[in-house]
Amino acid sequence: MLNFAPTEEQEEIRNLAHSIAIEQLRPQGRSAEKRGDISLELLHTLVQTGLTTPFPESLGGSGTIEALTYTLIAEELGFGDGGLAMNVTGSLMGPVAVLLTGDENQQGHYIMPFSDEQEGYMRFGSFAFAEHTGGYSLADVNATARVEGERVIVNGTKRDVIHGGRSRPRVVLLRLEGTTGLGGLCLLAIPAQAEGMHIRSDTHKLGLSAAPSVSFTFVNAAIAATNLLGKPGDGGVIQAATLYAILRGAVACGMARAAFEYARDYAKGRIAFGRPIASYQGIAFIAAEMAMKLDAARLLVWRAATSWDRGVDDETLVREAEAAQHQAIEIAKSATIDAVQILGGAGFLQDHPVEMWMRDAAAME
């Protein structure tokens, strides 16, 4: 039955995420970009609220992840700062992928450390999805895994792997050699070093600089088969990959909303020819367009998230999640560009965050 209102509990969690976004992510966005990483202080706050430990209580977490609830959180984080939101989301996807696919030992091994009271907040995970030859679509996954006895031979590339240089678990999405379709996809948690594997840090990034990333190259890299998470073609593999797409979409909605609200407030205060520029239809219509397209994309993200929670079939889930991600990133790109336009010359300066957001949104591709 149609309903467009979050539950009271979801509203509370969203409000919590919103206040952290406003009080910490937003003011720290620019310094995080310069530093190229999130601050320990912010990591600590996030862990304390339970927002970054959506694992079962048996694994020390704050409760198993739900896509819709986390979609609401991710949008707020993205609203605070897109780069920091991707830093957090990229890290989170590592342990969450293990949660969705790994056996008990793997879950204990990889997830428990995130819940450690002393050092858990300094842990990072990573989830390698996109490749040098494609985007964040499962159809573009070409890096391969070949099981040979007790080893898995990996070939291919991965790009823009957030935290990929220091993460544990370091989850990589691969395709079993010789397979096509969703059934041949698998997840592998790879170690920091292996013969035939090269990790290179990304430098001088266009955007999302607050989320440090690397690229992987595998040339007949041999990894212990015990590092395979679950079985190839498991529903869990698709769940993990689609969840990443959905959350990226949610972060993108947050980025678009940040740009929209910033430009809206600027347009109210900026006077030209004796009137606030918002009173000119040329500006007001741009704002209307931003708001309209953002709402449309958000509904698509919500639909994909509710489908994830309901457990629809894999084909439907992949189609919905990828559509949501695509449309949300489209509006994030156009809204941030429009925001710079509304600010005019001021938008081009680093005094305002909109130029950073414009680069961040473009880097979501």
Add this chain to the structure above:
Amino acid sequence: MIDLTLSKSQQAARDYAHQVALEEMRPISLECDRSEKIPESFFWNMQRRFWAGAAGQARTQAQEESEKQENVLSILSQEEMAWGDAALSTAIPGPGLAAPPILSQGTPEQQMRFLGPYMDGQLHWGALALTEPGIGSDVAGMSTTAVLDGDEWVINGHKHYITNGARADLVVTFATIDKSLGREGIRPFVVPKETPGLIVGRIEEKMGLRASQTAELIFENCRIPKDNLLSGRESSKKAGFKAAMGTLDATRPMVGALAVGIARAAYETTSEWVCEELPKGFPLQKRREIEDELEEFRQKIEMARFLVWRAAWMADRRIPNSKEASMSKAYAGELVMKMTAAAVRITATGESSERKHFINKWFRDAKVFDIFEGTAQIQRLVIARRLFPEIDIP
């Protein structure tokens, strides 16, 4: 709890409307468009299906569910009807656009008096007369007047673009009781068909929605009873104008739903055309580009539909939805034009076929969805004014 799936009764209403569209509308769609005529049998079939048939049951069933959902059920049905034929959907017997102002501004007695006769199993229509030559969205400049003379209102003026205007049993007519009050002097009046002085002018010939009847109405000293003024719920100055605007908040999502229905029809038919009628030797790379483009449209149609659903859902919950209603209409209106234009372009190659004839028709039908119930620009103005409540956007 956020849920973008339909309940059983919502799905049932949608399925029923789809069946009607498939069986009653598509088969006569092209012919009605060419001839600008609708066969009498269509009206009776619709009368039977919608006032007696399973739709009635679906409606009763839906009402048993705890929440009000007349707007949601209506837009679910509208999308399917427009998928069948948007022009024919406007001609389905019933009070049509006259219903919302009567329901929102009429007293219980007026609602019974004006809407009761629609339940008698015969063919009746209703119409809404708002637009005047030279007066579109800027209703403040309305020149049709209503003057109280004893126990009667005397109406004089000229209205046009009135859907079903020549066949309506009653016309909800907006007129000013005092021009100096601007839009606050505007009131809705119910003018029965047989009122002396109510003259049907020309029936417009249009680019699209050709089977839909668009009439001109002239009011020459039309005398109607005093209590045909709809002002039951509110006696404040703004009542009349609010009725006009409140009507739009309910009808804009419906127009959006119609646009989604046409866009979907064009999307589906173009996809079928690519599978079955693409000329031999068509380059594979170009075919892939077309498929990518269609996938993009598929996603945008879903977004448009969700915007429509949300606006209707808000209306059912009595949550103010002017902004969301305008968003749904603006987004869907723009999309249907782009979708049908792309359909014409994609299917330009190859031989003439029925699919192409449908696509050509939908292309012509689509444009008005960016115009009526407020143009694309007016929708953006409505949205912008809600986004900047403290700023005067002239």
